[in-house]
Amino acid sequence: MNRSVVLSETGNLSVRHQWGKFFQGLFLFSTVIGLIVLGILIVTVVDKTFTLVAVTNKVDPATLADRPLEELSEEELRQILRENLRPARLRTIERDQAPLDEMNQADLTALVTTEIVKPTTRASYPLFQSLTRRAEIEAEIRSEYPDAQIYFKAWLTWDFLQRSMSTKPDLAGVRQAVKGSLWIIFITILVAFPIGVGAAIYLEEYADHRSRINRILQTNIENLAGVPSIIYGILGLAVFVRTLALITSGAVFGVDAGSGRTILSGGLTMALLVLPILIISSQEALRAVPRSLREASYAMGATRWQTIWHHVLPYALPGILTGTILTVSRALGETAPLILVGASSLINKDPQSVFSFFTTLPFQIYNWTVRPQPEFRNIAAAAILVLLAVLLSLNATAIVLRNRLSKRI
Amino acid sequence: MPRATLDRQLHQIQDEVLTLGSMVEQALVKSVDALKRRDVTAAQQVIRGDQAVNEKRYAIENGIIAVVATQQPMAHDLRFLAAVLEVIIELERIGDYAKGIARVCQRLEGVEIPIPSRDFERMAEITVSMLHRSLSAFVKEDASLAHRIPDEDEQVDALYNSVYHGLITSMIQHPEWIDHSNLLLWVAHNLERAADRVTNICERTVFIATGELLEMDLDDYEETE
Amino acid sequence: MSEQNLSNHFAIETRNLNLFYGNFRAVKDVNLQIVPRKITAIIGPSGCGKSTVLRSFNRMNDFVPGFHMEGEILFHGKNLYAPDVDPVQVRQYIGMVFQKPNPFPKSIYENVAWGARINGYKGNMDELVEGALRAAALWDEVKDNLKKSGLSLSGGQQQRLCIARALAVKPEIILMDEPCSALDPIATLKIEDLMRELSENYTIIIVTHNMQQAARASDYTAFFTMDEDRAGVMVEYGETSQIFTNPRDKRTEDYITGRFG
Numbered sequence: 001m002n003r004s005v006v007l008s009e010t011g012n013l014s015v016r017h018q019w020g021k022f023f024q025g026l027f028l029f030s031t032v033i034g035l036i037v038l039g040i041l042i043v044t045v046v047d048k049t050f051t052l053v054a055v056t057n058k059v060d061p062a063t064l065a066d067r068p069l070e071e072l073s074e075e076e077l078r079q080i081l082r083e084n085l086r087p088a089r090l091r092t093i094e095r096d097q098a099p100l101d102e103m104n105q106a107d108l109t110a111l112v113t114t115e116i117v118k119p120t121t122r123a124s125y126p127l128f129q130s131l132t133r134r135a136e137i138e139a140e141i142r143s144e145y146p147d148a149q150i151y152f153k154a155w156l157t158w159d160f161l162q163r164s165m166s167t168k169p170d171l172a173g174v175r176q177a178v179k180g181s182l183w184i185i186f187i188t189i190l191v192a193f194p195i196g197v198g199a200a201i202y203l204e205e206y207a208d209h210r211s212r213i214n215r216i217l218q219t220n221i222e223n224l225a226g227v228p229s230i231i232y233g234i235l236g237l238a239v240f241v242r243t244l245a246l247i248t249s250g251a252v253f254g255v256d257a258g259s260g261r262t263i264l265s266g267g268l269t270m271a272l273l274v275l276p277i278l279i280i281s282s283q284e285a286l287r288a289v290p291r292s293l294r295e296a297s298y299a300m301g302a303t304r305w306q307t308i309w310h311h312v313l314p315y316a317l318p319g320i321l322t323g324t325i326l327t328v329s330r331a332l333g334e335t336a337p338l339i340l341v342g343a344s345s346l347i348n349k350d351p352q353s354v355f356s357f358f359t360t361l362p363f364q365i366y367n368w369t370v371r372p373q374p375e376f377r378n379i380a381a382a383a384i385l386v387l388l389a390v391l392l393s394l395n396a397t398a399i400v401l402r403n404r405l406s407k408r409i
Numbered sequence: 410m411p412r413a414t415l416d417r418q419l420h421q422i423q424d425e426v427l428t429l430g431s432m433v434e435q436a437l438v439k440s441v442d443a444l445k446r447r448d449v450t451a452a453q454q455v456i457r458g459d460q461a462v463n464e465k466r467y468a469i470e471n472g473i474i475a476v477v478a479t480q481q482p483m484a485h486d487l488r489f490l491a492a493v494l495e496v497i498i499e500l501e502r503i504g505d506y507a508k509g510i511a512r513v514c515q516r517l518e519g520v521e522i523p524i525p526s527r528d529f530e531r532m533a534e535i536t537v538s539m540l541h542r543s544l545s546a547f548v549k550e551d552a553s554l555a556h557r558i559p560d561e562d563e564q565v566d567a568l569y570n571s572v573y574h575g576l577i578t579s580m581i582q583h584p585e586w587i588d589h590s591n592l593l594l595w596v597a598h599n600l601e602r603a604a605d606r607v608t609n610i611c612e613r614t615v616f617i618a619t620g621e622l623l624e625m626d627l628d629d630y631e632e633t634e
Numbered sequence: 635m636s637e638q639n640l641s642n643h644f645a646i647e648t649r650n651l652n653l654f655y656g657n658f659r660a661v662k663d664v665n666l667q668i669v670p671r672k673i674t675a676i677i678g679p680s681g682c683g684k685s686t687v688l689r690s691f692n693r694m695n696d697f698v699p700g701f702h703m704e705g706e707i708l709f710h711g712k713n714l715y716a717p718d719v720d721p722v723q724v725r726q727y728i729g730m731v732f733q734k735p736n737p738f739p740k741s742i743y744e745n746v747a748w749g750a751r752i753n754g755y756k757g758n759m760d761e762l763v764e765g766a767l768r769a770a771a772l773w774d775e776v777k778d779n780l781k782k783s784g785l786s787l788s789g790g791q792q793q794r795l796c797i798a799r800a801l802a803v804k805p806e807i808i809l810m811d812e813p814c815s816a817l818d819p820i821a822t823l824k825i826e827d828l829m830r831e832l833s834e835n836y837t838i839i840i841v842t843h844n845m846q847q848a849a850r851a852s853d854y855t856a857f858f859t860m861d862e863d864r865a866g867v868m869v870e871y872g873e874t875s876q877i878f879t880n881p882r883d884k885r886t887e888d889y890i891t892g893r894f895g
Binding site for chain 3: 208209210290292293294295296297298299300301302303306310311314315
């Protein structure tokens with residue numbers, strides 16, 4: 001070849017480079033779209049969580065005490081309650097919630113607020129709107145509610161996490177929902193993890209891959225992973241809530257909840273839901289264990305079980321955990337099956353055991369968003385942020401756990 | 410087929426062995442001819458030519474070492490190269506014998522002494538023929554031919570014996586020629602030894618072909634000088 | 635090789651060994667007699683069944699679906715594939731070192747100790763580990779770092795760790811399946827030297843693609859190739875020096891001189 005033509009362009013090289021650039025641009029575009037959508041979601045949620053509100057009180061708190069309610073002692077708050085509420089109402093409260101004497105400062109403050117001050121959010125304006133058109137909005141409020149207080153309100157507060165459910169958006173909290181979600185997830189992991197990993201070990205390490213029965217089994221597991229979650233809800237309703245009511249209600253253990261619509265039923269249903277995915281992801285993790293590692297173990301005179309226990313499982317564990325967390329995260333966000341299994345839309349009692357009635361965060365969010373009052377959207381948005389935080393912390397735990405296990409290897 | 414490089418190198422070595430062989434053949438014929446014609450100049454050429462033979466031998470030897478180092482020859486290839494190493498030594502020695510004969514030619518300059526050049530020529534003829542065919546057998550790896558060639562050494566030995574007796578007789582009859590007859594005896598000895606060297610080449614041919622190292626021992630075979 | 639050269643007592647002897655993967659006959663009628671405390675190399679082109687034969691010696695092929703064998707593999711006069719033989723037991727007597735160094739993702743100490751422990755070793759573990767590492771010519775390099783991960787070692791060290799690990803189980807025979815194919819030349823030569831030392835106490839059978847390695851490192855060499863049905867057959871078996879200077883079979887010659895195919 002002539003020296004001078006060695007590095008001159010040959011063939012369609014520039015066209016090939018252009019195609020490469022085109023696809024690179026396309027992939028970048030897809031990524032950007034994804035990021036934009038995620039951004040919109042978060043902005044919308046935040047927009048609704050922090051809003052400008054117009055609040056009117058039925059009773060001005062200043063007439064109740066000379067200091068703000070939060071600074072009063074428990075005894076002073078009890079005093080206010082006893083003075084301002086009718087005895088019948090007091091008895092109802094004590095029966096439904098707890099005796100006044102057992103309540104703490106936060107509960108009492110909340111009670112004073114709900115029962116006496118009765119603040120009502122008259123209007124709520126999303127964050128960005130409020131920032132851009134504040135004067136306009138204030139004028140609008142002044143004309144409609146002359147005595148309203150106007151201030152920025154964060155719906156997501158420490159109180160919001162601690163407060164009970166309520167029919168009034170200003171007073172509602174997610175305590176039961178967070179606890180319910182955690183209980184359900186706990187039961188789900190407790191049941192699904194050992195069964196899922198066990199099944200995966202059997203299918204990967206013991207079962208003859210060529211046998212017809214095992215192939216059918218494998219295909220079915222894969223199909224089950226794609227079954228809509230509502231179907232699992234129906235299954236849970238039929239099996240756990242109805243058929244096994246004696247067990248799921250705790251009747252046979254002497255703590256009868258009255259029906260099978262308990263955390264246990266919910267957790268078991270969720271376990272069923274995640275099981276196929278968990279099995280498949282665990283199988284993947286086991287399959288990723290290099291053959292050389294198994295061979296090394298066998299060649300030293302190890303039995304199959306010694307090989308699995310000492311080498312295969314430790315090696316696959318990070319992968320199994322990743323799969324578990326991902327599926328559990330999915331379960332954490334599930335709503336449909338729990339509606340069927342009977343999550344309660346309004347409970348005041350915290351879940352005490354697996355035989356308690358329950359609600360969960362996504363279910364709560366769903367409930368609030370279908371309410372007519374616009375303020376429920378605000379607390380739904382706040383609850384969404386709580387749910388996101390729980391999911392992120394679960395995933396973070398998983399990543400930390402996986403990295404620590406990987407480092408040992 | 411793989412190993413084209415190795416094959417090419419082996420062929421080249423083979424060709425060079427043949428070149429060396431033909432150089433040696435010519436030197437032998439030329440030295441005897443120079444002696445017959447008492448041509449000191451021709452003898453001088455043979456002596457100088459031996460330098461080229463030696464150089465050729467070392468060139469081939471270096472080539473073999475390079476092939477062994479770079480190509481890791483095995484089995485037959487390895488045997489071939491080992492055999493060539495041996496064969497080129499034999500060829501170089503035959504060249505040395507030719508040089509020795511040429512030296513005798515120089516020493517006999519102006520000396521009036523009858524030379525049994527007919528017998529010498531005959532011995533050289535047979536030896537060169539044996540050498541030529543032994544190299545041909547070597548190249549073709551023809552073990553059966555290689556087995557037959559050493560038998561012809563007997564003819565050379567017979568000629569040697571007859572020359573030997575002739576020269577001894579001449580020494581007794583002409584004691585003044587003793588020194589020079591001794592030189593001629595040396596010529597006969599060189600020719601006889603050259604034929605023995607050919608036998609060694611035939612042994613190597615058998616080794617390449619069969620992998621067996623055998624000694625084609627003849628009755629009057631002499632151990633190395 | 636003449637029969638007299640062989641000891642009457644073989645480390646392993648195969649009789650009409652045929653190995654199958656499903657319906658495919660991977661190895662056909664192999665009669666191989668492994669001399670104890672010597673290094674035997676098995677060489678041959680890819681797919682000639684040499685690894686299959688090696689792996690049948692410690693029943694590693696049992697894990698391959700559809701594998702079955704005919705004939706006999708005798709070890710101390712007992713067929714390794716007899717119904718009453720437990721393959722786990724077989725592998726305690728016949729250890730293996732693999733192509734790619736595959737230390738366990740554990741400490742160097744644990745790598746060596748593990749095999750002994752699972753096999754119920756009750757003696758002084760520290761001594762055993764040191765002994766095995768010394769025998770594998772690795773002790774001096776790792777004695778101060780026994781807690782470090784086996785995977786932190788270089789490729790050659792890892793392979794010697796794998797050898798030490800195999801030795802810790804006290805096998806009689808060590809199978810090596812191309813143990814140096816992933817190593818650099820210096821590491822390879824170290825392993826070969828080590829094999830020579832180990833052959834004083836162990837029988838070593840090595841499968842290798844590297845003919846020079848077989849020539850350098852082994853006492854006996856078996857050459858395998860494929861017949862017209864693509865089944866592996868043993869063409870020639872003899873002392874290494876003979877196989878590499880003067881093979882009897884044309885196919886061996888062609889393979890050894892690199893003129894195969």
